[in-house]
Amino acid sequence: MQLNEYQLLFYLHALYEFANEVSKRRNVEDVLKSMLSTVVGTFAIRKGMVLTSHSGDSGFDLVTHQHLEPSAVERVSQQLSEGIQDNLEEVSGLVKLSSPVKNADTLSTIRELMASAGMTTVIVLRVQGKLNAYVGLGEMLRGTPFYEHQIELLNAVTSHTEVALENALFCQDIIQENQQLKEALHKRYRFDNIIGQSAKMQEIYQRIQQIAGYANYSVLISGESGTGKELIARAIYHHSPRKDKKFIAINCAALPQTLVESQLFGHEKGIFTGATDTRKGFFEVAEGGTIFLDEIAEMPTETQAKLLRVLDRKEFMRLGESNVRTADVRVIAATNRDLKEALADGHLRGDLFFRFDIKIHTPPLRDRKEDIPLLVDAFLEKIAQENQHPVQEMSPQGLKLLMDYHWPGNVRELENVLLEANMVSEGNAIRTKDIHLSQDELQTAIQEGLSLKDSVERFKQMMIEKALNDCEGNRSKAATQLGMSRQNLQNMIKRMNTT
Amino acid sequence: MESENQVTLRERCGIPIIEISGTVSGSIEKDLLAAHKSACQSQNILIKFVEHGRIYSSGINALIKLVAEAEKRGQKIHATGLSDHFFHIFSLTALTKYIHVSPSEEEALDVLKRGCCREGR
Numbered sequence: 001m002q003l004n005e006y007q008l009l010f011y012l013h014a015l016y017e018f019a020n021e022v023s024k025r026r027n028v029e030d031v032l033k034s035m036l037s038t039v040v041g042t043f044a045i046r047k048g049m050v051l052t053s054h055s056g057d058s059g060f061d062l063v064t065h066q067h068l069e070p071s072a073v074e075r076v077s078q079q080l081s082e083g084i085q086d087n088l089e090e091v092s093g094l095v096k097l098s099s100p101v102k103n104a105d106t107l108s109t110i111r112e113l114m115a116s117a118g119m120t121t122v123i124v125l126r127v128q129g130k131l132n133a134y135v136g137l138g139e140m141l142r143g144t145p146f147y148e149h150q151i152e153l154l155n156a157v158t159s160h161t162e163v164a165l166e167n168a169l170f171c172q173d174i175i176q177e178n179q180q181l182k183e184a185l186h187k188r189y190r191f192d193n194i195i196g197q198s199a200k201m202q203e204i205y206q207r208i209q210q211i212a213g214y215a216n217y218s219v220l221i222s223g224e225s226g227t228g229k230e231l232i233a234r235a236i237y238h239h240s241p242r243k244d245k246k247f248i249a250i251n252c253a254a255l256p257q258t259l260v261e262s263q264l265f266g267h268e269k270g271i272f273t274g275a276t277d278t279r280k281g282f283f284e285v286a287e288g289g290t291i292f293l294d295e296i297a298e299m300p301t302e303t304q305a306k307l308l309r310v311l312d313r314k315e316f317m318r319l320g321e322s323n324v325r326t327a328d329v330r331v332i333a334a335t336n337r338d339l340k341e342a343l344a345d346g347h348l349r350g351d352l353f354f355r356f357d358i359k360i361h362t363p364p365l366r367d368r369k370e371d372i373p374l375l376v377d378a379f380l381e382k383i384a385q386e387n388q389h390p391v392q393e394m395s396p397q398g399l400k401l402l403m404d405y406h407w408p409g410n411v412r413e414l415e416n417v418l419l420e421a422n423m424v425s426e427g428n429a430i431r432t433k434d435i436h437l438s439q440d441e442l443q444t445a446i447q448e449g450l451s452l453k454d455s456v457e458r459f460k461q462m463m464i465e466k467a468l469n470d471c472e473g474n475r476s477k478a479a480t481q482l483g484m485s486r487q488n489l490q491n492m493i494k495r496m497n498t499t
Numbered sequence: 500m501e502s503e504n505q506v507t508l509r510e511r512c513g514i515p516i517i518e519i520s521g522t523v524s525g526s527i528e529k530d531l532l533a534a535h536k537s538a539c540q541s542q543n544i545l546i547k548f549v550e551h552g553r554i555y556s557s558g559i560n561a562l563i564k565l566v567a568e569a570e571k572r573g574q575k576i577h578a579t580g581l582s583d584h585f586f587h588i589f590s591l592t593a594l595t596k597y598i599h600v601s602p603s604e605e606e607a608l609d610v611l612k613r614g615c616c617r618e619g620r
Contacts, residue, residue, distance in 0.1 A: 006587035014556040037525070041556030044563055044592030066560070067567055141563065142593035 001147050011153055014042040018157060022164045026171045028052065032133055033064045035161045039137065040066045043150060047118055047138035049076065051110070054131055063133075072117040079113050110134050121146075123158055127165050192235040194228055195378045198368040204360065208232065211358050212239035218311050220296075220353070221334040223362030226412030229334040232360060233292045242330055245289030248282050253298035260303050262319050271320030283316055283327045296333040297347040304349045307331070311355045365407040365414060372403055375411060379418045380430075392422050393429045405437050413438070461496050464489070503552065506530035508537055514611050516545045516604070523548070523585070525557030528564065535565055539572055543611050547604055548580040554588050566597045575599065579607040 003011070018038040025031045032050045040048045049065035060080050065073060114122055119136035126132050140146075146154065189197040191205040211217055212235075219236060221229045230249060237247045255263055262272070266281030282291055293299070299307070310316050311331060315324050333356065335342060342348040365372070376394050384391040394402075398421075407413055417435060425434040463482060471477035479489040504521035515538030519527060538544055569576050579601045581589060589595045601607035 003591070004587055006584045007591045010554070010556070010588050010591065013553070017555065017557075037560060038556055040563070041525075041558070041560030044559055044594060046563065046567070067564055140593065141566075141596060143596075 001149070003149065011042065011149075014038060015153065015156060019160055022160065025164060026168060028131065028133075028165055028168045028172070029063050031161060031164045031168050032135070035157060035164075036064055036066055036135060039135070039154065039157060042153070043137075043146070044141040045137050045139070046141065049114070049117060049119065049136045051080070051113075051134045051136070052131060055129055060134075067138075068117060076113060076117050079116075123154070125158060125162050125165060127162065127169055130169050131165060133165065189374060190378075192231065192238055194231050194235060195375050196368060196371040197374055198363075198371045200363045200368050201371060204232065204362070207358075207360055208235050208239065212236050213241065214357075215241045215330060217357040218331045218355070219333070219358045219360060220356035221332065221360045221362060222339050223334075223336065224364045224410055225336045226410030227362035227364060228411055229336075229362055230292065230294060232362060233290075233332040233334065236332060237290045237292075237330075240290070240330065242288065242290050246286045247290045247292065248286045249292040249294065250282055251294045253295040257300050260299060261306065264303065265306065265316045266318040268318055268320035275320075278318075281316075281318065283310065283329055284325070286329050288328055290330045290332060293331065293333040295335060297335040297337045297342045301346065301349055304352045308349065308352045308355055311352070365410045369403055372414070373399060375414055376402065376418065379415050380422065383419060383422050387422075390428070392425060395429045395431045397432050398430050398435055401432050401435055401437070409438070457496070460492065464492060464496070506534055508534040511604075512608050512612060513541075514543055514545055514608060515541050516547055518547045518549060520549045522552030523554040523558030523562075525555070525561060527558060528561035531561055531565055532568065535568055539574070541574070543575050543577060544569065545604070545607050545611065546576065546578045546598070547607075548578065548582070548585060551580075551582045551585060554585055559588070559592050559594070562594060562598075566594070570597075577601060577607050577611060579604050 018034065021038075022031055022034050025034060032052070036048045036050055039045065045066075047065070047067040049068055050063045051060045052063050053060045062073070062076055062080060068076075110122060114134070114136040117136065118138045120139055121137045123135040123137070124132065125135065189195065191208060194201070194204070196202075196204075211219065219233070221232055223229050233249070234247065237243060250263070252260065262275070262279070262281065264281045264283060266279050266284055267275050269275060269278045293307075296304070296307075306316065310327050310329075314326050314328065316327055317324055335348065337347060339348070339353070343350055343353055373394075376399065380392050380394065402414070402417075409416070417437060418430075420436060421430045421434040425431065464478070467478035467481045468475070471481060475489055475493075476486050479486040482489065504519065504524065504527055506527050507518045507520070509516050509518065515534075517531065517534045517538070519531070535544065566576060576598045577600075578589075578598045580603075581600055586595075586600070589598070589600065599610070601610055
């Protein structure tokens with residue numbers, strides 16, 4: 001058959017369109033859909049279908065079809081579900097289903113299956129060691145076999161499809177690998193809701209994993225406010241055998257001192273004014289689970305002694321009761337006080353401190369600044385999710401500002417700063433003008449451009465004021481805290497007129 | 500690929516006419532099949548091509564689907580308004596075996612009316 005210029009152009013255009021279309025496809029199914037659609041349209045074929053078998057998988061999938069009756073689709077799917085093994089290794093290219101084939105069980109089965117759906121020809125596409133695809137084609141409207149030039153065009157489409165399939169499989173491998181790497185990174189730099197890639201945080205993750213399994217070990221977590229002590233307590237709980245039982249978090253500083261004991265251990269009816277009923281304490285409620293005592297150094301020392309008994313002997317008594325009860329509870333406590341100071345000034349009993357099996361210290365954010373970019377990304381993503389808007393990006397200048405700041409409020413402060421910045425920012429990125437950091441005296445001094453001498457003076461003044469506050473005005477104690485003599489402190493106070 | 504095209508349905512002398520304006524590509528499929536569905540009670544359907552653009556393999560694919568749907572319902576498809584370009588592609592793909600081509604709308608309607616009368620007798 002001789003082609004005229006319109007027809008030749010139609011074929012060339014079909015090939016061009018196919019090449020253009022298929023080059024954009026990144027998965028096997030889309031490549032095969034595109035190929036079948038092109039072949040069916042270009043040669044005016046009544047119907048077509050594509051089966052694939054992936055190496056390593058058993059059986060075939062019906063990936064796509066064109067103009068196939070629903071009953072035929074159902075029949076083919078039913079036959080495929082019965083399980084056909086693909087052992088075809090040598091055949092490729094165009095195979096007329098009416099011609100005899102040397103192989104093999106597979107092609108005979110495919111022939112039978114395709115013929116039952118009205119196919120007369122099959123094109124076998126192979127991506128070595130990964131995928132076989134069988135493109136079944138029904139009769140052309142013309143009703144004749146393919147002409148020579150049509151076969152040439154089909155071969156060109158077939159070769160191109162094989163390359164596109166290879167690329168798509170390669171692309172899928174890369175996407176999968178990328179996903180696995182992301183998951184690995186995620187696991188490495190996150191532990192539950194704790195985020196950080198720094199060596200200090202890696203140590204903490206390791207420590208949590210080591211101790212979580214020891215369900216009876218008590219833990220004392222120390223660290224400044226906002227460093228994530230409760231997150232660590234919760235991570236220990238989630239990875240422990242007690243994870244299916246209760247987790248009760250109590251802020252000891254928030255409990256009225258007179259009620260702490262009854263809240264923790266419970267009380268009998270009438271033991272004090274207002275005790276109208278017998279009541280279980282948190283240790284009973286948390287039975288089998290985990291109790292988290294935040295700000296434990298604010299707990300009265302008498303109550304700390306009773307807590308020591310729980311840790312030591314697993315025993316406690318309700319207020320007003322003479323029966324000794326047993327507590328099967330893991331205790332995790334936390335304090336934002338400096339442990340040495342807390343022990344020295346009596347806020348934390350030494351015997352209780354030493355009774356905790358495990359101690360963990362959470363580093364302040366200023367000591368792990370390399371985690372800031374990771375934390376910023378995580379918080380911005382969280383904020384976007386909670387507010388259902390696109391994730392805001394942090395500008396490089398904004399990130400530099402955050403990296404340079406000393407973060408007295410630690411990770412909690414960072415989260416709050418980002419919440420505000422996200423709210424006031426315009427556009428897709430957070431800029432320095434959107435970031436409002438709290439200005440302490442020292443920072444103000446720097447920003448005001450004070451001389452070194454004046455800045456040092458202001459710093460000394462701050463230190464003395466803090467020591468006097470900490471020591472409730474006791475100058476001897478304040479002098480000890482500052483590492484100077486009382487007389488020296490007196491002189492400085494006089495000079496600065498801070499009294 | 501050019502995508503400027505439009506499919507409309509009208510009726511003349513009781514014959515539904517699906518008018519395809521512009522490029523014949525895969526993007527006409529949805530409208531073409533919807534128009535056919537609206538005209539499925541009629542024994543004959545006339546497709547009229549106007550303001551020709553190109554004709555693509557995906558457009559042929561859509562026409563094959565229409566032919567298959569019409570065959571299922573025992574309908575006859577007629578076409579008119581084919582440019583030389585379109586006519587050669589119809590010949591190449593053998594669509595002319597399934598779609599009766601007339602040189603003009605008037606002649607197509609004449610053929611259809613005569614056919615109807617004959618069938619009516």
